[in-house]
Amino acid sequence: MTTGLFLSLEGIDGAGKSSHIDALEALFRGQGRAVTRTREPGGTPLGETLRTLVLNEPMDPLTESLLVFAARREHVLQVIVPALKRGDVVLCDRFTDATFAYQGAGRGFDLGVLGMLERWVQADPAHADVLLQPGLTLWFDLPPEIAAERLAGARLPDKFEAQPVEFFRRVAQGYADRAAAAPRFARIDADRPREQVWQQIESTLQARGVA
Numbered sequence: 001m002t003t004g005l006f007l008s009l010e011g012i013d014g015a016g017k018s019s020h021i022d023a024l025e026a027l028f029r030g031q032g033r034a035v036t037r038t039r040e041p042g043g044t045p046l047g048e049t050l051r052t053l054v055l056n057e058p059m060d061p062l063t064e065s066l067l068v069f070a071a072r073r074e075h076v077l078q079v080i081v082p083a084l085k086r087g088d089v090v091l092c093d094r095f096t097d098a099t100f101a102y103q104g105a106g107r108g109f110d111l112g113v114l115g116m117l118e119r120w121v122q123a124d125p126a127h128a129d130v131l132l133q134p135g136l137t138l139w140f141d142l143p144p145e146i147a148a149e150r151l152a153g154a155r156l157p158d159k160f161e162a163q164p165v166e167f168f169r170r171v172a173q174g175y176a177d178r179a180a181a182a183p184r185f186a187r188i189d190a191d192r193p194r195e196q197v198w199q200q201i202e203s204t205l206q207a208r209g210v211a
């Protein structure tokens with residue numbers, strides 16, 4: 001389906017993903033790679049409109065799941081697949097693992113329904129059994145209490161960031177469950193100073209042969 005590298009960044013809110021995206025982009029550009037940098041929910045005009053709703057409006061978990069997958073469908077078709085076909089490195093701040101972690105583990109929504117939506121949204125039109133997935137997922141793993149401390153006072157919390165620590169314990173477990181089932185996950189110990197977190201990222205990219 002594609003020739004580029006699809007790299008996603010995942011973790012609970014405040015785990016430190018955004019703090020390393022600039023450096024990741026610079027690293028790949030320094031190697032002469034074209035980079036498409038994007039995020040979910042979002043990445044297209046419609047996706048960004050849906051993001052505003054999802055991050056701010058209270059809603060039923062099925063509604064929330066449908067909106068993030070609707071945004072993802074546009075994102076996959078308009079941005080991610082074309083970029084991968086060009087041979088770009090796609091740096092995506094969150095993808096479907098976030099839906100399993102937040103709507104599935106966090107909200108308690110049916111994982112079977114999420115799996116069905118994943119298949120509908122990410123199937124290759126030519127091979128329905130092949131799903132578009134990141135080639136590598138950097139999972140920033142940080143205890144929820146520390147993430148909450150880091151976020152406290154950093155910015156006005158959105159709907160998710162305002163959730164209690166118990167919600168993020170479930171989300172963190174959701175990521176751990178997803179990671180246990182998919183070798184594309186690389187765990188980054190985010191409970192370290194920034195320089196050490198970056199060193200782990202660099203060594204992971206080398207070990208996986210992608211940079």
Ligand SMILES: Nc1ncnc2c1ncn2[C@@H]1O[C@H](COP(=O)(O)OP(=O)(O)OP(=O)(O)O)[C@@H](O)[C@H]1O
Pocket residue numbers: 011012013014015016017018019020150151154190192193194195197
């Ligand atoms: N290794 C670190 N040690 C201490 N503080 C950090 C570290 N990494 C990031 N921070 C700080 O923690 C806060 C959250 O970091 P960041 O915004 O990168 O997280 P995030 O995973 O992108 O969060 P979100 O998903 O909610 O956007 C920021 O204030 C950032 O400066």
Ligand SMILES: Cc1cn([C@H]2C[C@H](O)[C@@H](COP(=O)(O)O)O2)c(=O)[nH]c1=O
Pocket residue numbers: 013039040041055068093094095096098099100102103160161
């Ligand atoms: C993709 C996706 C995201 N979310 C949540 C997770 C975060 O709380 C926000 C996005 O904010 P960020 O600062 O850009 O990390 O949305 C979700 O609940 N479900 C999803 O599928």
